[in-house]
Amino acid sequence: MRIPKIIKDQHIELNMHDELTTPDQNQIIENVKDVDGLITGVNVQALAEVINANPDMKVIATVGAGFNNIDIEEAKKHNIAVTNTPVHKSVASTAELAITLMLALSRRVLPGQEMAEKNEFEGWQVMGYLGGNQVIGKTLAIVGFGQIGQYIGKLAQAFDMKILYVDHEEKETEINAEKVTLEKALKESDYVVTQVNYNETSHHLFGKKEFEQMKNTAYFINTARGGVVDEEALFEALENKEIQAAALDVHEKEPHINEKLAKLDNVFLTPHIGNDTYEARDQMAETAADQAVKALTGEALDHQVNK
Numbered sequence: 309m310r311i312p313k314i315i316k317d318q319h320i321e322l323n324m325h326d327e328l329t330t331p332d333q334n335q336i337i338e339n340v341k342d343v344d345g346l347i348t349g350v351n352v353q354a355l356a357e358v359i360n361a362n363p364d365m366k367v368i369a370t371v372g373a374g375f376n377n378i379d380i381e382e383a384k385k386h387n388i389a390v391t392n393t394p395v396h397k398s399v400a401s402t403a404e405l406a407i408t409l410m411l412a413l414s415r416r417v418l419p420g421q422e423m424a425e426k427n428e429f430e431g432w433q434v435m436g437y438l439g440g441n442q443v444i445g446k447t448l449a450i451v452g453f454g455q456i457g458q459y460i461g462k463l464a465q466a467f468d469m470k471i472l473y474v475d476h477e478e479k480e481t482e483i484n485a486e487k488v489t490l491e492k493a494l495k496e497s498d499y500v501v502t503q504v505n506y507n508e509t510s511h512h513l514f515g516k517k518e519f520e521q522m523k524n525t526a527y528f529i530n531t532a533r534g535g536v537v538d539e540e541a542l543f544e545a546l547e548n549k550e551i552q553a554a555a556l557d558v559h560e561k562e563p564h565i566n567e568k569l570a571k572l573d574n575v576f577l578t579p580h581i582g583n584d585t586y587e588a589r590d591q592m593a594e595t596a597a598d599q600a601v602k603a604l605t606g607e608a609l610d611h612q613v614n615k
Contacts (some may be wrong), residue, residue, distance in 0.1 A: 314594060314597040314598060314601060315597055315600070315601060318601050318604075318605065320601065320604060323339065323343070325339075330351045330352060331352070333353065333357070333358070336352060336353075336354070336358050337357060337358055337361040338361075340358060340361050340362045340365065341361055341362050342362070343362065343365065344364075344365060344366050344367075344604055345365055345366055345367040345368070345369065345600045345603060345604055346358075346365060346367070346368045346369070347368075347369045347370075347371065347596050347597065347600050348368065348369070348370050348371070348377070348378075349370065349371045349372060349377075350370065350371075350372045350374055350376075350377050351377075352377060353377050354368055354370075354377060354378040354379065354383075355378075355379045355382075356379045356382045358379075359379060359382045359383055359386060359388065360382070363386040363388070364386075365386075365388050366388065366389065366603050366604055367388065367389045367390075367391065367599065367600050367603030367604065367609075368383060368388060368389070368390045368391075369390075369391045369393075369596040369597070369599045369600040369603070370390070370391065370392050370393070370596065371393055371589075371592045371593055371596045372392060372393060372398070372583070372592065373392055373393060373394040373398060373399075373455075373456075374392070374505065374506065374533065375390060375392050375613055376505075376506050376507060376533070378390055380613065380614045381614075383614055384614045389603050389609055389612050389614065390612065390613050390614045391596070391599035391600075391603070391609055391610075391611045391612050391613065392611050392613050393591075393592040393595040393596050393599075393611065394455060394611060395588070395591045395592055395595050396591070397583075397585070397587045397588040397590075397591040397592075398583040398588040398591065398592050399455045399456050399459050400459060400588070401582065401583040401584070401585045401587070401588040402456050402459075402503075402531055402582035402583050402588075403456050403459035403460045403462075403463055404463070405531055405557060405578070405581065405582050406456075406460045406501050406503070406529055406531040406557075406582075407460065407463045407464065409529050409531070409555035409557065409576060409578070410443060410448075410499055410501065410527065410529055410555070411443065412555070412576055413527050413529070413553050413554070413555045413576045414440055414441045414442070414443055414499070414527055414553075415440040415441075415442075416438040416439065416440040418576055419438055419573060420438055423438075441498075441525075443464075443467045443469060443498075443499065444467050444468055444469075445467075445468050445469070445470075446467075446469055446470070446498040446499060447469065447470040447471075447472065447496055447497045447498050447499070448461075448464050448469045448470070448471050448472070448497060448498070448499045448500075448501065449472045449473070449474065449488075449493035449494065449496070449497035449499070449500045449501070450471065450472070450473045450474070450485075450501050450503060451473075451474040451490065451493065451500065451501070451502040451503065451504055451513070452474070452475065452502060452503040452504030452505065452532060453473040453474070453475040453479050453481075453485070453487075453503075454475075454503065454505070456503045456531075457473065457475075457501075457503040458479065458481050458483060460501055460503065461473065461481070461483040461485050462483055465483060465484070469499075471483060471484065471485040471486070472485065472486050472487075472488045472492070472493045472496065472497060473485050473486070473487055473488070473493075474487075474488060474489065474490045474493050475487065490513075490518070491521060494518055494521040494522045494526075495521055495522070495523070497522070497523070497526060498523065498525065498526055498527065499526065499527045499528075499529065500522065500526060500527070500528050500529070501529045501530075501531065502514065502528075502529070502530050502531070502532045502536055502537070503531060503532045504532050504533075504536055505532070505533075506532065506533035506535050506536055510532075510533075510535075510536050511535050511536070512535070512536070512537070512538040512541075513536050513537075514528070514530075514536060514537045514538065514541070514542070515537075515538040515541045516538070516541040516544070516545070519541060519542065519544075519545035519550050519551055520545070520550055522545075522550070522551050523551070524549060524550055524551060524552065525552050526551050526552060527551070527552055527553050527554065527555070528542070528551055528553075528554040528555075529554070529555045529556075530554075530555070530556045530557065530558055531557045531558065531582050532558060533558050534556075534558040534559040534560040534561065534562055535560055536558075537556070537560060538560075539559070539560045539566045539568075539569060540568075542554060542569065543566070543568045543569055543572070546569075546572055546574060546575065547572070552574065553574040553575065553576070554569075554574070554575050554576075555575070555576040555577070555578075556569070556575070556576075556577055556578070557577075557578045557579075557580055557581060557582050558580050558582070559577075559580070562580060563579075565577060565579075595611070598610075599611055599612075
């Protein structure tokens with residue numbers, strides 16, 4: 309990441325936590341007491357106690373499009389600007405992963421790899437042995453049709469998929485996609501990808517009722533936030549064969565992975581790697597640093613989320 313260079317070029321002193329660990333709340337509070345700004349990620353909770361440890365900060369710049377890890381109202385109360393990084397490479401990387409999970413799940417890539425690793429492949433059989441499904445011509449529902457959702461739809465068009473989307477507003481898009489209710493999307497789709505923002509309204513948006521509405525041949529993919537899904541309800545739906553399979557990149561109690569789901573052979577799990585590419589993280593870091601510098605030098609901000 310190029311945060312240090314951008315900041316140091318402006319002769320701004322930088323105190324950087326450069327270890328692959330998440331500092332605890334007490335560390336964060338101690339470290340923000342005498343700073344002018346904070347650059348953080350979704351793994352760090354910048355809640356009221358952090359903000360009140362230094363209400364004179366000018367900016368909290370988060371590395372990521374989501375900002376539910378920050379107490380927006382508390383920051384606004386103290387005139388602290390909060391910025392995010394809804395940059396193209398991050399959008400594209402997360403959309404790529406959603407499509408990757410859809411394909412890997414549908415074509416049963418993981419069971420195939422396990423078969424090869426165990427040297428249990430006995431030769432090609434006309435009857436098949438893993439029973440995957442192709443996505444070509446199937447119906448895809450995208451729940452949450454913002455930048456990432458629309459990019460998922462753009463990529464899915466290459467597979468001639470019929471695209472339905474669920475969103476609180478009609479979206480102007482070049483994608484041939486139909487806005488429908490959540491109920492209609494669940495009942496008609498072969499694949500359901502959720503990419504909604506996480507908030508009080510979307511908490512457990514997918515629970516027992518929603519999984520019961522899906523086809524028993526349907527696939528479910530979550531690349532949004534873990535709290536969007538009631539994982540116990542998902543486990544029951546999979547165990548009871550109410551849906552065919554699921555893939556999760558995000559998890560309800562991160563960094564903990566649901567052990568029940570991990571044991572199922574029709575579940576594909578990844579450790580929150582949606583925008584974990586060199587290209588995306590570099591652009592996100594540069595954008596967060598740029599927003600922090602602009603806030604500290606009195607320039608207009610491009611991505612303020614609490615105006």
